[in-house]
């Protein structure tokens with residue numbers, strides 16, 4: 001199973017094995033990793049699952065588009081590597097993916 | 107008698123979050139969740155949306171995986187009903203007669219569908235939509251169904267209509283009020299959804315009161331009869347006319363109940379060992395200065411987190427701004443805030459298109475915004491309302507004006 005690394009705002013790193021086909025958001029919730037709220041359960045309605053994707057993995061995860069991109073334009077502290085983690089479906093190639101979580105999802 | 111630590115009554119969004127948050131807040135004693143459901147907590151929103159439309163599979167519905175509850179020693183007693191609570195002796199009694207002792211108790215009893223009380227209400231072919239079983243039953247009944255009537259043009263009715271149309275069924279929605287979503291939105295939004303559904307082939311009938319479900323001799327529904335004498339053929343009816351909070355247990359235990367179990371901003375009832383969260387609880391709303399019972403997942407989650415902190419002796423007041431969403435066809439509706447008491451609306455964008463937002467004000471104060479395929483407006487509206495920012499209404503309709511300027 002791909003290993004995903006979640007880093008909170010204070011720099012603490014949490015690792016989780018996340019099954020292919022799950023989302024990066026689900027990987028956090030399934031392993032009680034704090035910092036991703038996912039109020040809408042993953043339907044791209046809340047933007048409380050915002051993460052920054054490690055630049056090295058951006059070519060694999062791809063950029064945000066459509067609704068997701070618009071939502072991200074109005075989150076706190078958006079960056080070029082911002083994604084909504086419920087929209088990143090884990091693949092084998094994402095093994096080792098590192099995502100940083102923002103200070104707050106609001 | 108078994109000592110169960112914190113007992114949580116109910117097994118859905120609020121209960122799942124409360125149990126997990128208790129462990130995150132450092133709760134050391136046992137956690138026992140007593141739920142009448144037959145499965146671990148699952149997401150309800152997809153039931154009328156992606157799950158009914160067969161875009162989301164059942165394995166995607168679980169809120170947390172079984173292993174997480176096991177690892178965190180959260181003990182589920184499924185298909186069990188709490189029949190009485192004794193706050194003096196700190197015990198609950200189950201319907202099977204078993205008695206369990208608690209140190210802390212959480213009501214996450216939620217709500218149940220409001221049943222329609224007319225002739226034929228128990229006929230074969232009448233369905234409701236709240237639980238997973240309801241949808242599974244509905245899906246089985248759909249095979250071979252020709253004419254579906256949905257009673258109630260609220261969110262559940264409309265989402266169900268959209269999902270069923272996407273599966274190719276013929277659907278009529280009958281709404282008693284003069285317009286769809288009357289209780290919750292401004293006319294512009296109601297009109298939008300009426301147009302959207304009609305464009306997708308749904309027949310919408312408003313201002314008609316359903317009087318009877320006419321049945322064949324076999325007891326199967328054949329027609330929906332309205333009070334004005336008009337009839338609509340139906341071999342399957344779905345009733346979506348709202349929910350009622352499950353308060354009886356709390357009332358019998360002597361807890362104060364109004365529209366919901368009355369709690370403060372820390373999710374506490376008057377009993378220091380009892381909290382309530384989710385659809386069953388009525389609580390003071392920040393930003394609006396009202397006591398309110400909300401029916402939404404974000405509210406259930408936030409209140410459950412607050413309740414867990416309270417039970418662990420911390421105090422984290424409820425601070426979230428209410429928000430809601432609905433997905434129908436390709437349209438995403440996102441609502442920031444609560445519009446009750448509004449006296450003016452301003453529309454940003456063109457309401458005849460699929461992209462606009464409706465801004466609700468009371469005098470100068472922004473109360474809420476309904477966003478139709480305008481996720482950016484939604485995000486900014488949440489911030490503007492919760493930060494109580496001053497808004498120049500005349501600039502709103504100017505689409506070139508950047509709303510971020512006000513933040």
Ligand SMILES: Cc1cc2nc3c(=O)[nH]c(=O)nc-3n(C[C@H](O)[C@H](O)[C@H](O)COP(=O)(O)OP(=O)(O)OC[C@H]3O[C@@H](n4cnc5c(N)ncnc54)[C@H](O)[C@@H]3O)c2cc1C
Nearest residue numbers: 116118119120142150151188215216217384385401402403
């Ligand atoms: C089809 C559908 C679509 C929805 N869509 C959305 C949406 O898009 N966005 C949104 O925010 N919200 C939506 N909602 C609302 C949302 O699902 C509810 O707000 C949420 O489920 C509330 O969670 P809860 O845990 O408070 O209560 P509930 O989900 O009502 O769960 C309470 C549970 O406790 C059980 N229970 C009660 N009493 C007892 C007892 N004595 N013993 C044992 N068990 C008991 C109940 O039977 C129930 O299973 C939707 C709801 C439905 C039905």
Ligand code: FES
Nearest residue numbers: 042044046047086
């Ligand atoms: S979980 Fe809501 S947008 Fe990702």
